[in-house]
Amino acid sequence: EVQLLESGGALVQPGGSLSLSCAASGYTFSNYAMGWVRQAPGKGLEWVSGISGNGVGTYYADSVKGRFTISRDNSKNTVSLQMNSLRADDTAVYYCTKGWPGIYGPEKWGQGTLVTVSS
Amino acid sequence: DIVMTQTPLSLSVTPGQPASISCKSSQSLLHSNGKTYLYWHLQRPGQPPHLLIYEVSNRFSGVPDRFSGSGSGTDFTLKISRVEAEDVGVYYCVQSVQFPITFGQGTRLEIK
Numbered sequence: 001e002v003q004l005l006e007s008g009g010a011l012v013q014p015g016g017s018l019s020l021s022c023a024a025s026g027y028t029f030s031n032y033a034m035g036w037v038r039q040a041p042g043k044g045l046e047w048v049s050g051i052s053g054n055g056v057g058t059y060y061a062d063s064v065k066g067r068f069t070i071s072r073d074n075s076k077n078t079v080s081l082q083m084n085s086l087r088a089d090d091t092a093v094y095y096c097t098k099g100w101p102g103i104y105g106p107e108k109w110g111q112g113t114l115v116t117v118s119s
Numbered sequence: 120d121i122v123m124t125q126t127p128l129s130l131s132v133t134p135g136q137p138a139s140i141s142c143k144s145s146q147s148l149l150h151s152n153g154k155t156y157l158y159w160h161l162q163r164p165g166q167p168p169h170l171l172i173y174e175v176s177n178r179f180s181g182v183p184d185r186f187s188g189s190g191s192g193t194d195f196t197l198k199i200s201r202v203e204a205e206d207v208g209v210y211y212c213v214q215s216v217q218f219p220i221t222f223g224q225g226t227r228l229e230i231k
Contacts, residue, residue: 035220045160045168045211047220059218095167105158105215107179109167 002026002108004096009113012086016117020081022096022110030054030074033099036081037106038092038115048094049081050104059104064090086117121146121214125223133231138199140226142212147192149216156216159188159197162225163208171210172197204230 097106
């Protein structure tokens, strides 16, 4: 069974940094694109970032480009999101998503981890 | 960016009755490889989203056959043949033919 388990969500001050991690299991991790999607309180879904199976290709929403960095460790079956220069509008539940071979649309979602940016 | 527009934004359906949600994209979702990268997800209250339909019309594993997807190019539809209580939640269409991946605003389905 495919499982995605996020961790790292926390309360952080504006301008601060935070790193999210997602541990994947139940499939051949390196064969699939991974990504992050967020959902602000009471709002819809917003794609944040994606990474190819081999980690070479990385993609970002304009809203986070230059502030967030996605990476993956295929030896540990984990994907991470390093978030810097956090702003109040980054407050959201962040979902780790599993894509498809070469395709970045979500196939499977984790349970999500809450990031709150507030002073 | 490809804009995804869903209609209606909310609907109230009697159990056993059909429901339909439209999703229109601002550009064609047909990839050069012949596939169309349009998906439908359902987010039940308090839960993460989960995949219902992939590539326009393919039901994901475990999805009841009362759910069906159709469409092509820029116009797509999700249909529920007979709504059940467990279908309550917000339905999202999403495209992944081009970055950034974009979602529709969501359609909230409630039971009458």
